[in-house]
Amino acid sequence: MRSHALLAVLGLLLVAAPAAGRVTVGSKAFPESWILSESLAEEMRALGVGEIEHRSNLGGTEIVYQALRSGSVDAYPEYTGTILEVILHVPRPIALAEMRTALAKEGLGVSEPIGFNDSYALAVTRAVHERYALRTISDLGRHPELKLGLTHEFMGRSDGYPGLAGHYGLRMKHVLGIQHELAYTALASGRIDVTDIYTTDAQIERLGLYVLEDDRGFFPRYDAVWLYRLDLTTREPRALEAIRVLTGKVDEARMIRANARVVLGGQTFRQSADSLLTEVLEGVPSRKPAQADVAGSILRNTGQHLKLVVLSLLVAVLIGVPLGVIATRSPLFGSAILSLTGLLQTIPSLALLALLIPLFGIGIAPALIALFLYSLLPIVRNTYVGLTTIPIPLAEAAEAIGLSPRAQLFRVRLPMASPAIMAGIKTSAVINVGTATLAALIGAGGLGEPILSGIQLRQNSLILQGAIPAAALAVLVQRAFDLIDLVAVPKGLRLPRSKG
Amino acid sequence: MSDAAGIEIEDLRKSYDGTLALDVDRLAVEPRATLALIGPSGCGKSTLLRLIVGLLAPDRGRVTVAGTRMEPTTRRRLQLRMGYVIQEGGLFPHLTAGDNIALVAQDTGWERGKIAARVEELLELTQIPRALLSRYPTQLSGGQRQRVALMRALMMDPDVLLLDEPLTALDPMIRSDLQRELRRVFERLRKTVLFVTHDIAEAAYIAGELAIMRAGKVLQRGSLRDLIRNPADPFVTEFIRAQRLLDVADLAAN
Numbered sequence: 001m002r003s004h005a006l007l008a009v010l011g012l013l014l015v016a017a018p019a020a021g022r023v024t025v026g027s028k029a030f031p032e033s034w035i036l037s038e039s040l041a042e043e044m045r046a047l048g049v050g051e052i053e054h055r056s057n058l059g060g061t062e063i064v065y066q067a068l069r070s071g072s073v074d075a076y077p078e079y080t081g082t083i084l085e086v087i088l089h090v091p092r093p094i095a096l097a098e099m100r101t102a103l104a105k106e107g108l109g110v111s112e113p114i115g116f117n118d119s120y121a122l123a124v125t126r127a128v129h130e131r132y133a134l135r136t137i138s139d140l141g142r143h144p145e146l147k148l149g150l151t152h153e154f155m156g157r158s159d160g161y162p163g164l165a166g167h168y169g170l171r172m173k174h175v176l177g178i179q180h181e182l183a184y185t186a187l188a189s190g191r192i193d194v195t196d197i198y199t200t201d202a203q204i205e206r207l208g209l210y211v212l213e214d215d216r217g218f219f220p221r222y223d224a225v226w227l228y229r230l231d232l233t234t235r236e237p238r239a240l241e242a243i244r245v246l247t248g249k250v251d252e253a254r255m256i257r258a259n260a261r262v263v264l265g266g267q268t269f270r271q272s273a274d275s276l277l278t279e280v281l282e283g284v285p286s287r288k289p290a291q292a293d294v295a296g297s298i299l300r301n302t303g304q305h306l307k308l309v310v311l312s313l314l315v316a317v318l319i320g321v322p323l324g325v326i327a328t329r330s331p332l333f334g335s336a337i338l339s340l341t342g343l344l345q346t347i348p349s350l351a352l353l354a355l356l357i358p359l360f361g362i363g364i365a366p367a368l369i370a371l372f373l374y375s376l377l378p379i380v381r382n383t384y385v386g387l388t389t390i391p392i393p394l395a396e397a398a399e400a401i402g403l404s405p406r407a408q409l410f411r412v413r414l415p416m417a418s419p420a421i422m423a424g425i426k427t428s429a430v431i432n433v434g435t436a437t438l439a440a441l442i443g444a445g446g447l448g449e450p451i452l453s454g455i456q457l458r459q460n461s462l463i464l465q466g467a468i469p470a471a472a473l474a475v476l477v478q479r480a481f482d483l484i485d486l487v488a489v490p491k492g493l494r495l496p497r498s499k500g
Numbered sequence: 501m502s503d504a505a506g507i508e509i510e511d512l513r514k515s516y517d518g519t520l521a522l523d524v525d526r527l528a529v530e531p532r533a534t535l536a537l538i539g540p541s542g543c544g545k546s547t548l549l550r551l552i553v554g555l556l557a558p559d560r561g562r563v564t565v566a567g568t569r570m571e572p573t574t575r576r577r578l579q580l581r582m583g584y585v586i587q588e589g590g591l592f593p594h595l596t597a598g599d600n601i602a603l604v605a606q607d608t609g610w611e612r613g614k615i616a617a618r619v620e621e622l623l624e625l626t627q628i629p630r631a632l633l634s635r636y637p638t639q640l641s642g643g644q645r646q647r648v649a650l651m652r653a654l655m656m657d658p659d660v661l662l663l664d665e666p667l668t669a670l671d672p673m674i675r676s677d678l679q680r681e682l683r684r685v686f687e688r689l690r691k692t693v694l695f696v697t698h699d700i701a702e703a704a705y706i707a708g709e710l711a712i713m714r715a716g717k718v719l720q721r722g723s724l725r726d727l728i729r730n731p732a733d734p735f736v737t738e739f740i741r742a743q744r745l746l747d748v749a750d751l752a753a754n
Contacts, residue, residue: 397590400553401652402579407607415594490594492636 324383382424386417505566583653
């Protein structure tokens with residue numbers, strides 16, 4: 001996903017009005033962001049802010065920043081380097097005050113630094129470090145055969161790999177995109193040799209990674225700050241107070257420890273956030289850790305997942321089948337409708353979600369719309385194909401015996417096309433069960449939530465809590481459609497063909 | 501039955517992609533008469549039928565059914581006055597035989613009682629076992645399918661019956677049964693019938709009059725005896741010879 005182009009498009013779109021009377025904290029889909037925001041939410045609660053919501057796991061800077069601009073989120077932790085590069089598009093470092101002036105135009109505020117610098121760095125395993133005598137990023141230039149597995153965001157940003165390669169004159173032969181947490185597994189198993197990491201990453205110690213020295217000073221500082229909506233000043237000043245409490249007091253050591261407690265120690269984000277708060281300020285009563293209710297959360301996530309799939313599918317059927325019928329009316333309509341729905345299918349899901357946020361905020365609405373758009377093609381196409389492949393003598397007979405156009409459609413053509421239409425709906429449903437896991441990226445919940453958390457935390461049990469119900473759901477959906485077919489497809493079309 | 505209605509065709513032309521498929525100056529079927537259209541494949545007999553039933557629009561000329569010209573505005577009204585049977589019967593596979601028969605009546609808003617009474621009459625006429633009504637087309641034999649298709653065509657008590665090679669796909673024994681049955685039904689109902697076939701014996705058995713077509717034109721019209729004795733074109737003789745109906749021809753000659 002190209003940040004610049006996308007942001008330019010998003011910038012043109014209108015923003016939604018913020019909801020009054022409650023504060024929403026956002027966080028990106030990695031533990032550090034989650035812990036910080038959880039701490040902020042806790043602190044707000046302690047200071048008496050009434051209604052607080054934490055939208056976690058938002059997928060990437062574009063998504064959470066657009067959520068902030070549109071008012072779906074009121075505050076989230078961001079890094080100065082990211083603000084320069086992804087949000088303001090400034091090629092050189094500028095002072096915090098200058099950043100503040102620029103973002104004030106968007107109605108956004110920038111806090112003082114939270115206290116730590118979480119920069120990008122490149123890391124290799126000890127084994128690779130020793131075998132190739134790699135100490136610095138410059139050393140990489142001598143080994144263009146090494147495989148780089150980089151996060152997609154790092155690959156796309158000019159302060160990421162493109163800039164780094166230019167700065168150091170790197171000509172690596174193998175550079176591939178990989179999800180951040182999967183990169184550790186790939187690194188450990190030797191599938192990749194180098195990955196990008198954050199300097200506060202708890203995995204550095206655990207996996208004994210060797211961080212390559214930025215010997216030519218390429219990476220800018222990534223000081224953590226809070227980005228927040230300036231209207232909080234009037235809407236909920238106590239939220240700003242909580243932000244002030246959490247600035248200047250979290251240094252690198254504290255952040256690495258907080259990350260490690262979750263990633264390595266198996267604590268929940270809430271527990272780690274509590275400990276971080278206790279460290280930051282005395283006098284916050286430490287609460288008992290909430291008992292994890294695995295069955296309850298699986299049930300809740302499955303229910304939410306099912307809701308996303310069923311609702312989006314229902315709307316897709318109500319709109320897709322008529323579209324398929326209209327497509328058969330004229331070749332012009334037909335090709336326009338089919339290519340448009342086909343085009344929708346080619347938009348990467350993350351890009352589509354990012355495009356929908358300025359219009360619909362984050363949460364269930366944009367997720368439903370994205371799933372609906374992805375469901376359209378199989379339904380429209382199968383309706384079209386089903387209707388146009390009815391044997392010509394039968395289509396003509398329906399006309400010649402004097403049936404009204406309405407009866408021709410509803411009593412003959414649609415029932416005869418029903419096996420194809422049902423197959424299209426079934427395809428959409430099964431695809432939806434899979435795609436809906438991405439809804440967790442924009443705070444819509446569902447079975448993607450444990451999967452995303454599990455990937456981040458490298459906890460397979462958590463991944464399975466999402467993956468197993470999702471697979472079961474896919475099977476269940478198949479079975480359900482076998483039953484629906486009994487009602488929706490006329491019996492005469494389900495009989496075995498006999499010889500006349 | 502309402503006023504007896506015939507079919508009139510005047511100066512009718514139809515081309516597909518520049519190839520002339522039909523060119524008939526004049527052809528009329530008198531009310532209550534049965535005319536068989538015969539000719540080789542591609543002679544235009546099916547095109548003629550499709551023009552009459554309104555599935556095709558002519559390039560030129562007119563079709564008149566029961567005194568009303570076939571046009572987009574009159575099409576559906578006329579279609580309801582015509583019964584139409586095609587080669588494989590044209591039954592809809594998703595409907596039972598009974599629903600196939602009742603479909604148009606349901607669409608035009610007939611009451612249940614009226615539909616049931618009409619189906620009773622037709623069962624008696626066509627001698628179809630009632631049990632067949634609940635079967636789907638795939639559960640019927642070829643002969644049964646054609647009988648059901650005939651019932652469907654008769655349901656609205658049309659003035660005109662159009663049959664496009666209804667028996668072609670059947671095996672000879674069943675075909676012979678159905679030929680007998682069609683003749684009986686036509687004699688009893690006295691409707692205007694246009695029957696397309698390429699089998700000259702079938703045509704002569706079922707219809708009083710034959711019209712032989714070739715390359716989109718009607719070559720000759722008359723009884724089988726006329727066609728054999730006074731062929732208007734060498735092709736007429738050739739076509740009859742090709743069907744190896746020497747016994748029939750001898751019979752006619754004596």
